[in-house]
Amino acid sequence: MAYRETEKMRQRKAAVRQKITDCTYRCVAEGGFRNAKVTRIARMADVATGTIYRHFDSKEDLFAEIFRRATQHEVNKVADALAPPGDARERLERALRRFAERALEGPVMAWSLIAEPVDPKVEKERLAYRKAYADLFEQAIREGIEEGCIPDQNTRQSSTCLVGAVSESLVGPLSPSQTGQITTDKTDNNPLVDTIIRFCIQGLTGTRR
Amino acid sequence: MAYRETEKMRQRKAAVRQKITDCTYRCVAEGGFRNAKVTRIARMADVATGTIYRHFDSKEDLFAEIFRRATQHEVNKVADALAPPGDARERLERALRRFAERALEGPVMAWSLIAEPVDPKVEKERLAYRKAYADLFEQAIREGIEEGCIPDQNTRQSSTCLVGAVSESLVGPLSPSQTGQITTDKTDNNPLVDTIIRFCIQGLTGTRR
DNA sequence: CAAAAGAATGAATCATGATTCATTAAACTT
DNA sequence: AAGTTTAATGAATCATGATTCATTCTTTTG
Numbered sequence: 001m002a003y004r005e006t007e008k009m010r011q012r013k014a015a016v017r018q019k020i021t022d023c024t025y026r027c028v029a030e031g032g033f034r035n036a037k038v039t040r041i042a043r044m045a046d047v048a049t050g051t052i053y054r055h056f057d058s059k060e061d062l063f064a065e066i067f068r069r070a071t072q073h074e075v076n077k078v079a080d081a082l083a084p085p086g087d088a089r090e091r092l093e094r095a096l097r098r099f100a101e102r103a104l105e106g107p108v109m110a111w112s113l114i115a116e117p118v119d120p121k122v123e124k125e126r127l128a129y130r131k132a133y134a135d136l137f138e139q140a141i142r143e144g145i146e147e148g149c150i151p152d153q154n155t156r157q158s159s160t161c162l163v164g165a166v167s168e169s170l171v172g173p174l175s176p177s178q179t180g181q182i183t184t185d186k187t188d189n190n191p192l193v194d195t196i197i198r199f200c201i202q203g204l205t206g207t208r209r
Numbered sequence: 210m211a212y213r214e215t216e217k218m219r220q221r222k223a224a225v226r227q228k229i230t231d232c233t234y235r236c237v238a239e240g241g242f243r244n245a246k247v248t249r250i251a252r253m254a255d256v257a258t259g260t261i262y263r264h265f266d267s268k269e270d271l272f273a274e275i276f277r278r279a280t281q282h283e284v285n286k287v288a289d290a291l292a293p294p295g296d297a298r299e300r301l302e303r304a305l306r307r308f309a310e311r312a313l314e315g316p317v318m319a320w321s322l323i324a325e326p327v328d329p330k331v332e333k334e335r336l337a338y339r340k341a342y343a344d345l346f347e348q349a350i351r352e353g354i355e356e357g358c359i360p361d362q363n364t365r366q367s368s369t370c371l372v373g374a375v376s377e378s379l380v381g382p383l384s385p386s387q388t389g390q391i392t393t394d395k396t397d398n399n400p401l402v403d404t405i406i407r408f409c410i411q412g413l414t415g416t417r418r
Numbered sequence: 419c420a421a422a423a424g425a426a427t428g429a430a431t432c433a434t435g436a437t438t439c440a441t442t443a444a445a446c447t448t
Numbered sequence: 449a450a451g452t453t454t455a456a457t458g459a460a461t462c463a464t465g466a467t468t469c470a471t472t473c474t475t476t477t478g
Contacts, residue, residue: 059467158404161409203408215445257456263455
């Protein structure tokens, strides 16, 4: 017998793979999937282009993995914001705010996840992503209805309106090229976000705060 | 002297040009700008690919023209809906409904105009398009504020939220490939549209109808 | 260390589609 | 009808970028 994968090798391979995914993520965050050419990723990760194909069957597969990783992260953030105690309305407001702030911090990534055209395998991931958000918001709206602080309505459709209002307002206008035209101050008192949140909550509850 | 363009020729050229733009429009309506390859347009219009370059400097220019044509049409439709008498709230509701119905009738075109990534020259047209919508809605909101039927607010931002909520709800979910999964009944009593409109009006006015 | 196996390389190949341009056809003018 | 000018043609060329694969480098094992 002549060769068997050793632990050291396993780790080294994992490290390379990790570097590739990290660089892909960075490329996408910078300029969307359009911007993430295999050659560029390879250069950035300091490997040969062929190496990428040793770790992934195709660019599409690589992208799908990145997409999954990114969306899990985002959805978790929003889920976290929804978790703490409070009435449904408060919690929804918190979640929307988190969603909006995340989008403002990384508008290009947000746009890529929400709206950039992608290959079929990635589109499949996107469906799951949309569903995850819709489920989160829907659940909260439903709880609000039970609690009586939100009037009865089609929860799924409302949830979609929420995502639409926020994402279009924040990432739609400055979608592809023109980044950095929005004041991305880390502090969460961005008046734009406030306006959007108010619109959403009113759309949901039909009452002015 | 040897040659001077005659009326007949002028008309024939105009006809060819028209045929090219028509076919481009159809291609885009079917599958977005992605789908509108020069070769396909040429085949469809029954001209040689080179002929297209006799009428347009580049594909980008052709696209820009199509985009302009399409958006003028859409914006006019919405402006029409905004024109008839009524209080601002009624008129806004009518305009939003028109906007939504148009999007439902041609979801792919709507998506192309709103969200599909396009070349710089086309993106420039899109900015004008967005602005046209924003201006329309904004003006109506402002009138509503004066009339007292809409509370004071940032009219520009609210207007963006309107466009976002509607477009995401209608064309976002079924953006690229999967058309025809929505019940596109011509009758204007689509419950999905009703839900969205209600959400928007509430978001704007803060009152349940 | 030599043999064996896997990993990495990156130039070459393929695929897609826009654009060009030498050639042909058509339209005017006298 | 011959000469001149513009229009149309579509195969060839260019540009971009994904993918392959013969070759080279590393690791493992006896």
